[in-house]
Amino acid sequence: xxxxxxxxxxxxxxxxxxxxxxxxxxxxxxxxxxxxxxxxxxxxxxxxxxxxxxxxxxxxxxxxxxxxxxxxxxxxxxxxxxxxxxxxxxxxxxxxxxxxxxxxxxxxxxxxxxxxxxxxxxxxxxxxxxxxxxxxxxxxxxxxxxxxxxxxxxxxxxxxxxxxxxxxxxxxxxxxxxxxxxxxxxxxxxxxxxxxxxxxxxxxxxxxxxxxxxxxxxxxxxxxxxxxxxxxxxxxxxxxxxxxxxxxxxxxxxxxxxxxxxxxxxxxxxxxxxxxxxxxxxxxxxxxxxxxxxxxxxxxxxxxxxxxxxxxxxxxxxxxxxxxxxxxxxxxxxxxxxxxxxxxxxxxxxxxxxxxxxxxxxxxxxxxxxxxxxxxxxxxxxxxxxxxx
Amino acid sequence: xxxxxxxxxxxxxxxxxxxxxxxxxxxxxxxxxxxxxxxxxxxxxxxxxxxxxxxxxxxxxxxxxxxxxxxxxxxxxxxxxxxxxxxxxxxxxxxxxxxxxxxxxxxxxxxxxxxxxxxxxxxxxxxxxxxxxxxxxxxxxxxxxxxxxxxxxxxxxxxxxxxxxxxxxxxxxxxxxxxxxxxxxxxxxxxxxxxxxxxxxxxxxxxxxxxxxxxxxxxxxxxxxxxxxxxx
Numbered sequence: 001x002x003x004x005x006x007x008x009x010x011x012x013x014x015x016x017x018x019x020x021x022x023x024x025x026x027x028x029x030x031x032x033x034x035x036x037x038x039x040x041x042x043x044x045x046x047x048x049x050x051x052x053x054x055x056x057x058x059x060x061x062x063x064x065x066x067x068x069x070x071x072x073x074x075x076x077x078x079x080x081x082x083x084x085x086x087x088x089x090x091x092x093x094x095x096x097x098x099x100x101x102x103x104x105x106x107x108x109x110x111x112x113x114x115x116x117x118x119x120x121x122x123x124x125x126x127x128x129x130x131x132x133x134x135x136x137x138x139x140x141x142x143x144x145x146x147x148x149x150x151x152x153x154x155x156x157x158x159x160x161x162x163x164x165x166x167x168x169x170x171x172x173x174x175x176x177x178x179x180x181x182x183x184x185x186x187x188x189x190x191x192x193x194x195x196x197x198x199x200x201x202x203x204x205x206x207x208x209x210x211x212x213x214x215x216x217x218x219x220x221x222x223x224x225x226x227x228x229x230x231x232x233x234x235x236x237x238x239x240x241x242x243x244x245x246x247x248x249x250x251x252x253x254x255x256x257x258x259x260x261x262x263x264x265x266x267x268x269x270x271x272x273x274x275x276x277x278x279x280x281x282x283x284x285x286x287x288x289x290x291x292x293x294x295x296x297x298x299x300x301x302x303x304x305x306x307x308x309x310x311x312x313x314x315x316x317x318x319x320x321x322x323x324x325x326x327x328x329x330x331x332x333x334x335x336x337x338x339x340x341x342x343x344x345x346x347x348x349x350x351x352x353x354x355x356x357x358x359x360x361x362x363x364x365x366x367x368x369x370x371x372x373x374x375x376x377x378x379x380x381x382x383x384x385x386x387x388x389x
Numbered sequence: 390x391x392x393x394x395x396x397x398x399x400x401x402x403x404x405x406x407x408x409x410x411x412x413x414x415x416x417x418x419x420x421x422x423x424x425x426x427x428x429x430x431x432x433x434x435x436x437x438x439x440x441x442x443x444x445x446x447x448x449x450x451x452x453x454x455x456x457x458x459x460x461x462x463x464x465x466x467x468x469x470x471x472x473x474x475x476x477x478x479x480x481x482x483x484x485x486x487x488x489x490x491x492x493x494x495x496x497x498x499x500x501x502x503x504x505x506x507x508x509x510x511x512x513x514x515x516x517x518x519x520x521x522x523x524x525x526x527x528x529x530x531x532x533x534x535x536x537x538x539x540x541x542x543x544x545x546x547x548x549x550x551x552x553x554x555x556x557x558x559x560x561x562x563x564x565x566x567x568x569x570x571x572x573x574x575x576x577x578x579x580x581x582x583x584x585x586x587x588x589x590x591x592x593x594x595x596x597x598x599x600x601x602x603x604x605x606x607x608x609x610x611x612x613x614x615x616x617x618x619x620x621x
Contacts, residue, residue, distance in 0.1 A: 002500075003500075004489075004493070004497075004500065006488075006489070006493070007486060007488060007489060010488035010489070011488050013488075014487070014488055287482075287484060288484070288486055288487075291478075291480070291484040291486070292486075292497070293445075293469065294443070294445050294472065294478050295472070295473060295478070295497055295498050295501070295545075296469050296470060296472045296473025296474075296498060296501045297469065297501065298465070298466045298469045299465070299466075299469075300466075381446075382440075382445040382446070383440050383445060383446050386445075386480065386484070
């Protein structure tokens with residue numbers, strides 16, 4: 001039979017100062033752990049949800065990102081007439097050939113960052129990228145040095161509000177619209193007319209990529225085989241979703257690794273904190289433990305009791321850490337996307353799964369930190385424990 | 390065979406490289422229903438003998454038969470189970486669990502039985518009734534006087550109805566009045582409830598309440614004269 005749970009619970013309450021100190025240590029580690037996971041999740045979401053499964057993207061063979069890709073106009077034109085490309089209500093092919101480049105703009109905090117400028121087709125792009133919508137203003141018009149900017153970048157970069165003008169390539173560009181896409185990577189971009197951007201950046205005749213709506217996503221594999229095996233094209237083809245998922249991989253993994261490393265180092269400290277608290281508890285209660293064992297409670301009941309106490313302690317810490325991290329949910333931050341070399345804004349995303357992981361992590365710290373003290377409690381000879389004053 | 394049957398009991402403690410003999414070939418019989426006072430100078434082995442009878446320490450050699458069971462070679466969970474069924478411990482410093490109420494402290498040994506919650510409650514109330522503390526069931530040890538704490542400890546010792554009570558200086562931390570009350574209670578448990586009691590004490594007045602006095606010196610029994618109580 002187990003030692004009553006109330007014994008452990010009340011001991012935690014009686015030793016509330018050391019209980020709270022240990023729980024606080026565990027809670028802070030859990031908070032950091034949750035934030036790291038939320039950061040990686042937010043980044044991955046921003047990048048991965050940018051692409052749609054129904055769209056395909058064409059890049060130069062060997063390129064992993066639009067910024068390092070180049071497709072000649074003639075190639076683009078021959079691909080644009082492929083029958084696999086869907087047509088809109090007016091019968092026009094749902095395809096955009098786009099040019100992607102970078103400009104340096106000052107963030108609100110003064111730091112200069114790279115921002116992606118996408119030259120596209122204003123009349124078609126929202127029909128193809130259905131996850132993007134015009135939130136304010138209107139779409140840019142060709143030939144007028146007009147641009148629309150993503151909501152995230154508009155909030156984080158100086159003078160990128162609706163109606164502002166921004167200078168790049170020694171030209172004034174007027175912001176006529178704000179686009180939103182639920183926090184995806186497109187919200188970190190500036191969009192303008194493809195011909196205007198090509199002209200401003202002297203990229204005439206060359207596109208970075210082509211994106212088109214597939215009539216049937218199951219035909220992508222056959223189309224890929226055909227285009228990639230034809231030496232005339234020298235292109236690579238994938239779904240837009242896959243393209244952005246590939247981009248998320250490296251940095252998301254790096255955030256995960258670095259974050260986990262920091263968390264593990266902090267966790268070691270927290271485990272020692274919990275261990276110290278439990279050793280103190282065991283030391284102070286040696287006579288109680290000896291009495292319980294004299295009454296007939298077995299060693300394993302003592303072991304289980306102290307492990308349970310440590311687990312409750314860490315559960316308090318885990319719950320505290322999860323609560324502590326919650327206000328960060330949804331807060332926007334930004335980082336350099338190493339695949340596009342541009343600023344990517346994204347929001348911390350704390351999901352129930354992440355909170356669950358954080359809580360389990362706390363419990364694990366409690367079990368690890370409580371194990372050795374619990375073993376010591378169970379192993380103290382009864383006669384020795386009874387002598388403690 | 391009586392309540393306790395001990396033959397050639399040796400207990401040697403190791404202190405670093407040294408071996409320190411505490412009990413040296415001790416033999417004693419304690420009959421059922423006896424109230425034995427164990428006296429002797431500090432370090433004479435009284436508490437060690439009590440611990441060996443109670444199965445919370447292991448003999449180096451010799452035979453320890455308590456309530457018909459040879460516990461000298463019993464270990465671990467089996468010995469713990471035996472203790473819970475056969476022995477009631479009463480300690481000098483009461484050893485109540487400070488975070489549990491009087492009721493919960495007394496209930497502790499019953500958690501090792503298969504009694505239902507209702508049955509446990511009945512047993513606890515009966516035990517607290519014997520020691521006269523049914524009005525203190527929700528009090529924590531810190532809310533009780535020393536004498537009351539020891540009475541709760543006695544209630545805990547008798548709640549599972551063990552035949553043998555082992556008391557290690559049960560009045561050693563009490564004022565004279567409380568000490569008398571506790572000794573009266575122990576005598577009542579012995580006479581009225583037929584409990585066999587082995588009590589370690591330094592106090593000759595306490596020892597007088599026992600029916601038999603046993604002197605230990607340097608791990609050896611000196612004599613077993615009848616006490617005044619036994620004579621009465």
